Amino acid sequence: MLVVHALWRSGRLALWAEDPALPTQAGGGEHPFAVRLPGGEADTVTLHLPTVEGRPADSPELVRPDEPPKTKKLTLKPWQVPVSLHEDFPDGDYVLGSSVRHLQQVAAFADDLVRRGRTLPWIIPAPAAGEAGAGGLRAVWRPVLTGSDAHWAQALAHAQPPVARADTGEGSVAQALDDLVDLAAKRLLRKAGVDDQGWVRELRGSALELQGELRSWQRDAAGGAVRACFRLVEPAEEEVDWRVEFALQPVDEPSLVIPAQRVWKSRKLPATITSPKQTLLAELGRATRLWPRLADALATAQPEEMELDSAAAHGFLREAAPLLHTAGFGVMLPKWWGKPSSRLGLKLKASSKSSPATVAGKSAVGLDSLVDFSWEVSLGDEPLSEAELTELAELKAPLIKLRGQWVELDTKRLANGLKLLREGGQMSVADLLHAGLSTEDTSLGLPVLEVSADGSLGDLLSGAQVKLIEPPNEFVGQLRPYQQRGLSWMTFLQSLGLGGVLADDMGLGKTVQLLALLAHPDSGRTLLVCPMSLVGNWQREAARFAPKLQVHVHHGADRKLDPEADLVITTYALAARDLAQLREVPWDRIVVDEAQAIKNAATRQAVAIRAIPARHRIAVTGTPVENRLGDLWSIMEFANPGLLGNASAFKKAYAVPVERHADAEAAERLKKITGPFILRRLKTDKSIISDLPEKLEMEVLCNLTAEQASLYQAVVEDMMDRIENSEGIERRGLVLATMTKLKQVCNHPAQLLADGSRLTGRSGKLARLEEIVEEILAAQEKALLFTQYASFGTMLRSHLSAKFGREILFLHGAVSKPERDALVRRFQSTEPGSPSLFVLSLKAGGTGLTLTEANHVIHVDRWWNPAVEDQATDRAFRIGQRRNVQVRKFVCAGTVEEKISTMIQDKRGLAARIVGTGEVALSEMSTDQLRAMFTLDADAVSE
Template sequence: GALGFLRDAAPALADAGFGVLLPTWWQRPQKLGMTLTVRTPQPGAVDIGSLADQDAIVAFRWQAALGDQPLTPAELAELAAAKQPLIRIRGQWTEVDPDTIAAALAFLERDGSGATDSGRILRIALDPDATAGGLPVASVSADGRLGELLSGRADQRLRPVAVPAGFGATLRPYQERGLAWLKFLSELGLGAVLADDMGLGKTAQALALLAVEHAEHADRADHPDHTAEIRPTLLVCPMSLVGNWRRETARFAPMLRVYVHHGAGRLSGAELREAVAGADLVITTYGLVQRDTEALTQTVWRRVIIDEAQHIKNSATRQYRAVRELTADHRIALTGTPVENRLAELHAILDFANPGLFGSAIRFKERYAVPIERDGSEAAAQALQQRTRPFVLRRLKGDPAISRDLPAKQEMTVLCNLTAEQAALYQAVVTDLLEQIKESRGIERKGLVLASLGKLKQVCNHPAQFAHDGSPLAGRSGKVARLEETLEEALAEGDKTLCFTQFAEFGSLLQGHLAQRLDTDVLFLHGGVPQRARDEMIERFQDPDGPSVFLLSLKAGGTGLNLTAANQVIHVDRWWNPAVEEQATDRAFRIGQRRDVQVRKFVCVGTVEERIDAMIEAKRTVARAAVGSGENWLTELSTDALYDLVGLGADAVSE
């Protein structure tokens, strides 16, 4: 009768306007759940010949609990025997389901204690919907390093790791902490996502881990349990970074034997297996992992490291599936931008580092991505942060402990006028777009809008790029004129400059024009430059006596490169994705840069460039998620809104 009143009558009376006083235990009920206690073996010396993994055996014990109060088996049996929905236990009334109590009691008698692997414990601890015996899992507690990881205390209890004497750099304090964190997770067999801002030394931290393990292996050479050979690490990176990794390894960790799996004459079959066996670090590219999946999956790697991990942000691609097929004891993802546009990208990277630990992509989207991205749920954001914190280490350039090691960065938007020729072309493209869009719908409309936006960008750059006619550049573009002036000033000051464009064709036009106009050597890096020529360009630019102007296509040169010889950065045209542009800027604004860095973003007045730039700057945080490289959000605008966005303002035409 009491339960019927509490559950049914009290709400009805309250709805009818009666004042109903209910007991506190009903208004804030303590739920019945399961707690899991885990005990790990006493830590001993780690055999560095083979990493510990998520199959490590731990002892576990399940226990029922009311709120945070554990229940004895006798008390649970008493609850089951009562077969009543409202029970008084330890002086506390609570509502229970007799059938659930019976199922929980049967579970404890059958599976209440035993041994299992660490991976299962982690999956239970990280799953907010985990149940045991029909009851929700209220808490998971563990001792040792697993307990430190689950409690979030691992960061505070990391043990310092000394780099070997032969390591070619002195790590900064935050890099020492990153090394200790990587070592901690690797000894637990757990994957890591090192997501430090671009330029904070992710490469050095990863190589320090390999150097430490190499030294530990050498120190144990006389130990009776010593493993004769340490299995190699596979490093997967974009093609543009192969030479960079080879140079950085020679600089930081010269003790490591390096084999590069790249090029038309690369090995396969038994020859590849033999070459790999004689190396400590094997470097290859994302493209080759996809093409040579069968050959590369024949080796069980000690560790797989992926650099610029945003290359696998789309879990539906063949490239992602190929990388996921690689077999390794340990995985590390290096990325300065774990989320460029959507949280699905974070899941893809987390699932590479720790396969299956964060559930399916669909479940991740339902629980985190939709509530956070669509509804702005702070609770979901906090839950996501709590569950990913043990596996993701991210430090920003603005952090006080790091900013002291970096010079200042000054960002500015440079407004450029269109010439009369550009204004006429721009208006023609807009008029044509608005005429065609009246008759188009669906995918046809989207394609038309995106194609027209690309044309408008080209017009803003230069009429010759829009016309594809190879005509001269001089005197026809306000943006090119401003670029000439800025580079002349930089050269006069003795500064070196990086100039980014998303169009390889435009970069090719600029190279010859600027070399003649400035009477200096101008380098141009794009996707078609062979690896050897790419490495030579970088070396020449980094040389104090080398060229002072470096043109780069955003896709080919926007990530991974260390170009600290430059202290000027110019974004000649915009990608409309802040994360991508910041990555490009970080080629110069990174650890090793000793001068203040000036960043200029060229924007044409009164055009779509100015309007979108204002939107991004006004809503920069939102823009990271809403403005992607595909610009698909623009295609959803109404015709009137689209005209307002792309329409040519009166102030766009120079006098």
């Protein structure tokens, strides 16, 4: 598998790759394991790369299966690297390096700038006569970077990976952004059938003159170190006119505002502002392009301010001020402007015809239910009567002082307010919630300032504390206080017929909270959809905490739904495949576990899950937002369809403003509308931490893939025949060899086969590990991954490093003490970018280390000696550890792993000996006992 890196050179995409299969010997100036990707034009670049022992160090994404990590001192050395110059990224099966992923972000930003029109035309010399538009000139498009766009461009420059900075030629982030904006703009023009060079040719001799104008225009967009600032002042008592005062303001010190009067009198001006008078005149002249009315002030020799009537002041607030601010000028507006109290708004009062039921599973309200409503028009908290609105409409003034405060009046809005006062009727609960929880302006023509309702709907809208309920008698177990709050919250939403997202941090017991809800005798019939790796876990946890539930696993070739089952468990793949069958059942509830599986709304399984009808919907996930806000939309669309509008409207209203422009108001709106339907508790919350044990241990049950099951069965049949025909030392050796082979199969077929084959999609244990590691990385936490096999540790390091694009540390018996100490120091570092995952062989890393930066410990395979496992766990759970440690012990369901685990837990008979001596005691079992121990259970296999 090649690791691909990207550079941007001379307006082209330059790609090169590392091949772990090539030799790594030192020598020469040519990169020893770099290869050129197929296609594109050939070239060579010189890169200054980290070098160890005379050869380039491997990139974090490239891990060699046959070689331990290097921890020697690194130096920078020049290396010749072959590259392929491409127009677009070529097809192929590659692992993307950090430089490629970074360049993809730059390209996405360029596309977004073009879509929003944040570009300016520019003229440059044509590289070839055939491309000249006029007089050897060529038209290009350049980005306009102001405000949040400038900050994002700066962040992209700072985030450029080291390998992309290693190029000794041209290729900065700014240059790449310029080129990619130009390519995106021309692609858009060509799609519209526009000749992007035509306007330059038409200008002929005027092109050079235009080029000078464009330079001024570009300067207008970019600004300088000092800018003009405009402050709007409302009229004092008995005055009519408004004033706009002029000032100078350093860009990097916006709190320093120097009035124009001080500039003209040269009084106490900072020494850093050179030529202040000329700067002020130049800045005012620059602003005139955006606000032509400013030319009147420039008719005076020393402009300090200009007067405006009410209509002109309103025009400045609505039109000129946003333009000036976007262009980089300073703008200071009255504090009341933009606040709800300064403009007319609506208050919505709703009442339901009947109170919703509170019995579990019997909701009387839903998103489609209707409620009675009436409108009230108000100015902030002050209601306005119909007579007052009529009087205000007759004034026909855009800004007036009403009840001691300035108010913006809009003729259309006043008319809408009068119309709504006379209206009333019914609306759906979904419309009511959207109006009450979102603060956006609506098609009503006025913003909705407040929504109130009676009963449980009112509690939801006001954020009132949910009344705590006790778990049902049928639930076997003790809920912690925060878990009881989770049960009460889900029951409350259920009583309203509304869905929710249980998004507690991993390890806080989401499964237990769900089972407490399902255990209620009136809970109704539930369909639970989860990854195959969790089916067995749900089945066993249900038997433990809700034993009276009739549980049916919908799986297998001859699968049929059990009409008597209270809880039906199936997988995402089967839910999509059996959609027609599942839709015929009147489900009371549908639960999706690991709901990030439906984060891509357009996938077949996400569409299928949303199509299954149910009165109550719950999504369970520790990561409601993984990569983008679209993930949240998809999960919420399952839980409460239509609440966030359609996907395109959500993207426009929330995703783009929040993700691209860091719009705090849009983020707050989104938080307000989704908040009542998402329950998220973190381990870092002190109220939660106080409820948790210091060390939380759990067994993670995994299913085998079909390939693993087949290989497992073949090993059992082969080895049992040999065991039956042997005795003494030979027999004991064969039993232990069988154990080793079966445990390797449970880990991954490639470990037993040792054939260097791919790892993806072949192991249920690896699939579950990937899911947990993804959550750990998303939470920006660290984990130790223990395995008793150094060979499997090498595989894990290579696979996880490529999948997550992270450096993975690996400690095994061949690592020297200085290298071992260096690995520990790097993992224990709190510096940003320090490694988050540490794979350790149990023998090499089980004792003598302090790794307290990790608060997760995963035993990928088991030693079966609790003392040995506890010693390994205590690498993280020891003095110096500031957080609670979660310990996960992986076991494959239905295999010898689970059977030994059960014996250890039960501590009956042989188990006591196993606890003391590990697996050696198994060799003393009879052949029938061994056959029962090794035989694969029917429910062990995933689909």
